[in-house]
Amino acid sequence: MVEIKTLFSLDHTLAKDYLEQFTYPWQALKGIHDFILELGPTLKEYEERQPFVWVHPSATIAPSAFLGAPCIIGPETEVRHGAFIRGNALVGAGCVVGNSVELKNVILFDGVQTPHYNYVGDSILGYKSHMGAGSITSNVKSDKSLIVVKTEKKQYPTELKKVGAMLGDFVEVGCNSVMNPGTIVGRHSQIYPVSCVRGVIPSNSIFKDKDHIVRKA
Structure with a gap:
């Protein structure tokens, strides 16, 4: 999972x-910076609007948005008013980076929506995943210890201090939810609004609270 x-x-x-070089998604986090710097110059249809910031001509960037280097903004993507891309961000095609959204060290697959007041850091969001208004990925534990991804049967030490959330394809996160450090949500799963989520949520599930995780009908 x-x-x-x-x-x-x-x-x-x-x-x-x-x-494809990695088995687990958190293994890709350390190299996002260097990967973007290597990939950017090869994107012939993209414009380098400032050093190490590549934007597809069909993307819409609000004048008040901040694009920190290095980053890549894909075709038909909309970066709205007040968005803060701190760098190390690969944003795919047809995405929405909304008002007051902050991105840092992330990969957003095509069709991802982070439309309103989201913080997404040290995370990977799968195809057409969606974060409701105010939902965030918490990426550092309060005691600053290294993050361990935990399932019911196994623990996976990441050897990293910063790991946000890994959302599978078509995941829906409800408004004002918190994805705790090292959270993984399987494909097609839904998170109820105002949830506090940790650990690994199976695919095709509905997370109501930590004691009520049910399979979709």
């Missing part, structure tokens, strides 16, 4: 070849 091949359809991201 925690492997890249079970969470994501890699045909929906420019990071396909990069991600």
Whole structure:
């Protein structure tokens, strides 16, 4: 449930070849910066609007949005008023980066929506996943210890201090929810609004609270 091949359809991201090098998604976080710097100059249809910031001509960027280097903004993507892209961000095609949204060290697959007041850091969001208004990925534990991804049967040490959330394809996160450090949500799962989520949520599930995780009918 925690492997890249079970969470994501890699045909929906420019990071396909990069991600195929790894088994687990958190293994890709350290190299996002260097990967973007390598990929950017090869994107012939993209414009380098400032050093190490590549934007497809069909993307819409609000004048008040901040695009920090390095980053890539894909075709037909909309970056709205007050968005803050701190850098190390690969944003795919047809995405929405909304008002007051902050991105840092992330891969957003095609069709991802982070439309309103979201923080997404050290995370990978799969194809057409959606974060409701105010939902965030918490990427650092309060005691600053290294993050461990935990299932009911196994623990996976990441050896990283910063790991946000890994959302599989078509995941829906309800408004004002918090994805705790190292959270993984399987494909086609839904998170109820105002949830506090940790651990690994199976695919095709509905997360109501930590004691009520049910399979979709």
